[in-house]
Amino acid sequence: MNAIINDIEIIKAKTTKINEVDFDNLKFGQVFSDHMLECNYKNGAWEVPKVVPYHAITLDPSAKIFHYGQSVFEGMKAYKDANNEVWLFRPLENFKRLNISSKRLAIPELPEAYFMDGLKALLEVDKDWIPNKEGSSLYIRPFVFATGKGFHASPADEYKFIISTAPSGAYFAGKVKVLIEQTYSRSANGGVGYAKAGGNYAGQFYPTQLAVEKGYQQVIWTDDTNHEYIEEAGAMNIFIRINDTLITGPTSDRILDGITRKSIIDLAKSENIPVEVRKISVKEVVEAAKNGSLKEMFGAGTAAVISPIDGFGYQGTDYDLPKLDKTYAEYLKKRITDIQTNKSEDPFGWRYKV
C-alpha cells in the first residue's frame, strides 16, 4: 500500500473522503484532499518530507506560532486538461518566494527538491482530487510555521512545512467595490509587506471589515506615509487601465512580487498592450475616473487570477467604472487560464507538467 515517489515516502490514508465532495459546487478552500505533505525542521535541518494522510497538528501551547507569528505560505493551483494531464503554473516561482518570505521571518529555507518532489508526490497520490471542471482547480497551500517551544521572543528552533490541497471553485463572487484606504496601512518601508507572511493578512482584516460596513468588499492599500500611492488590492496586486495603458505599481519591500502580476505584465507586453510599471497616485486615478480615461481596475493573484473591480470609494465619493464590451481583465484572464489549463500554446514556458 505504501510506496516511494521521487524518494518521498507515501503513507496512504485507509479511507477516502472524495465521495463526500460535491465537485459541481466547490467553494474556495473548504474541503481538503485525503493526503498532505509533511516535513519537519529539527536539530538544524529539514527532514525528508512524507506524504501522509491529512491529519490534525498537535502543538505545545508554547509553540512559537501561537505567540510570535513566524508563518509564511504560498498559493498555487493544479489543473487537469481534457486528457487528464495535470499541470502547475510556474511552481518554481512559488518555491523561491516561499524561501524569500521565510528568510525575512527568520524561518529556515527549504531545499528545492523537498518542495518540488514533495509536491509532485502529493499530487500523484491525490490526483483524483484535481477537478477538471472549467473554473475549478486544486488549490495548493504550501506553508511553514514555527513549532519550537518557549516564551522567549526569539526565532523557534523547530518548524513544520506542510502542503495541503483543496479542490476549489472561484475565489470571489459578485461585484467588487473597493475603498481606497486613507487611515490604515498594510505594510511599512523596511517591513515584511513583500513576504507572504501570516501577519500581513491578519492586519488587513479589521480595516476590511470597516470597509465592508461602508458597503465595499475590499480595501485598496496605499503607502503608509501619506496614503498618496496605490499599493495593493486586498490580498492581491492591482492593475489600473487608463485609456489603453495598463499600469501597476513596482514591487518593493512593501508590495508582494505576485506571480500572476508578473505573468500579466509579460502577457500584455507580448500582445502589444501598453504596460507601465510605475507608481500610481490616488490623485491620478481619481482624475482619470472624473475625466473618463479610467477604463478598468482589477486585482491579480493566484486565488482569483483576475478579479475585476466595478467601482471605488475615495474620501466619501463613489466612482463607478465603465461597463466595457471588451476588457483587458476578461481577455488576460482567459489567456492566462488557457495557458494554465493547456488549452493554448505556452510561449513563455510557464506551464509545468506533473
Add this chain to the structure above:
Amino acid sequence: MNAIINDIEIIKAKTTKINEVDFDNLKFGQVFSDHMLECNYKNGAWEVPKVVPYHAITLDPSAKIFHYGQSVFEGMKAYKDANNEVWLFRPLENFKRLNISSKRLAIPELPEAYFMDGLKALLEVDKDWIPNKEGSSLYIRPFVFATGKGFHASPADEYKFIISTAPSGAYFAGKVKVLIEQTYSRSANGGVGYAKAGGNYAGQFYPTQLAVEKGYQQVIWTDDTNHEYIEEAGAMNIFIRINDTLITGPTSDRILDGITRKSIIDLAKSENIPVEVRKISVKEVVEAAKNGSLKEMFGAGTAAVISPIDGFGYQGTDYDLPKLDKTYAEYLKKRITDIQTNKSEDPFGWRYKV
C-alpha cells in the same frame, strides 16, 4: 478533586511536574506549570473558561493561525511576598490591551470576568509554581489565536484563549549593545505596531539576527519613513536620559502602550525626575552621546522590567554609555519591583492581590 473557583471549573492534573523544576536556576519561559486556562470562541460567543491540565493543542492544518497570523498575546507576572501572598501588577491594563490588540486583528474581544476570574482561578490552582526567590516570578502568558478552518483570507469563526504560566528567572543577561536600525522597520503608520500581535515579533527576528552578527544584542527601531526618530528597543519601550531628564517617545499606532513604560513615567514624575514624553530624534541621541550629556538608555517591558543599554551603534560608529554610580535604571527598577513584590508602599494602587 475537581472544584469551582470564581465560577471557573477546575479539572486538576493527575500528577505534578513541579518536583522536576530547579527553582534556583530558572530560565525565562521554558518550563510550564501544571495547569492552564482554556477558553474557546464558537458560534459567535466565548464559552466559559476552564482550568485544565497543561496539554497539547490539536488543530486542523487549515486553522487560520497557521496561515493568516491572527494571534495576540500579553505578558504579566505573579509575585510571592515574604508572607506567601500572591500579587499581580496592573492586570486590568493587560486585559484591556489584549482586547485592543484583538480588535485590530479582527479577533473577538474577551469578557473581563473570563480573563480576570480565569487568571485568579489558575493562579490559585498553581500557586506552588510561583517562585519567591528574588528576581524570579511566575511569568504569565495570556494569548488568543484563530482556530477556525479554511484557506479563505478572512477572519476565523473560531478562536482559543489560553493563559499558560512559566516560573521564570531574568529575561536578559549580560551587556546589551544595541544597533539603531537604518534599513528595516517594525511597524507602519496605520499598521498594527501598537498591538501585541504575533506578526510584529516575527518581523523583528531577521533584522535582529543581522544586528547580532554585527556584535549587537538588540535593535533600536526607528520610524519607517526616514529612520529619523527612535521608536522601540527590541520588544520593549525605550527610555533615554539626557543630563537629568528622562525621555520616551509618545505612544502611537506604531508604538506599544507599555504598562512598564507608563508606570516608569508616573513613578519618575512622583519622584521629581524630569520626564518628557516626546519624539526623540536619532540625531539628538548621537549629539548627546558626543557631547557627554547622554547618561543612560534602557528598555522597559514586563519580561525584563528595565534592561539597561551599555552602548549603541549608528552608521558604523559605536557609542559607549558612561558607567554611572547611580542610575535611573537601577533606581526605577528597584522601585517598581519593590511595589510589585510588596516590599514597599504602593501609592499608585498598582499592586493587585490575588
